[in-house]
């Protein structure tokens with residue numbers, strides 16, 4: 001089971017650095033973070049190419065897809081911090097083999113729209129769970145997700161330091 005406590009701490013530190021760097025201290029940036037998450041989910045779907053019935057081009061490699069996945073995770077954690085909805089753990093989601101990756105993306109967008117409409121903790125958890133289901137469908141292990149998150153978090157810190 002994934003434990004998010006450490007990841008929220010890393011996200012908090014990163015978000016504070018970004019806000020300071022851009023003179024946005026204590027701004028909640030809710031609409032920006034929500035739109036950023038929509039975009040990251042779209043970028044992830046694009047790399048998997050799961051919905052591109054018109055194309056025979058293969059999906060991007062696993063590493064690239066994992067990188068996009070953890071970009072989305074950054075914004076989910078960030079939204080949790082914004083609303084003080086940090087969740088320590090979420091139980092393993094039941095995976096249904098008959099549901100396509102494309103459907104899972106569409107459901108994830110629905111849960112994000114629901115959260116945007118009504119920013120309750122249960123809608124946040126539902127969003128997070130549906131995000132994790134996509135990770136499972138993509139066969140990412142907890143270790144891979146944590147490792148890639150830590151890597152990208154570091155990259156993000158360096159980018160701020162070097163004026164990204």
Ligand SMILES: O=c1ccn([C@H]2C[C@H](O)[C@@H](COP(=O)(O)OP(=O)(O)OP(=O)(O)O)O2)c(=O)[nH]1
Pocket residue numbers: 014015018070071072074075078152156
């Ligand atoms: O408050 C914030 C703002 C951004 N990020 C992170 C999330 C993500 O990992 C990265 C933004 O995504 P990306 O690296 O794709 O940035 P971009 O500016 O869209 O990249 P590019 O211009 O290279 O496409 O910054 C946070 O964690 N907190």
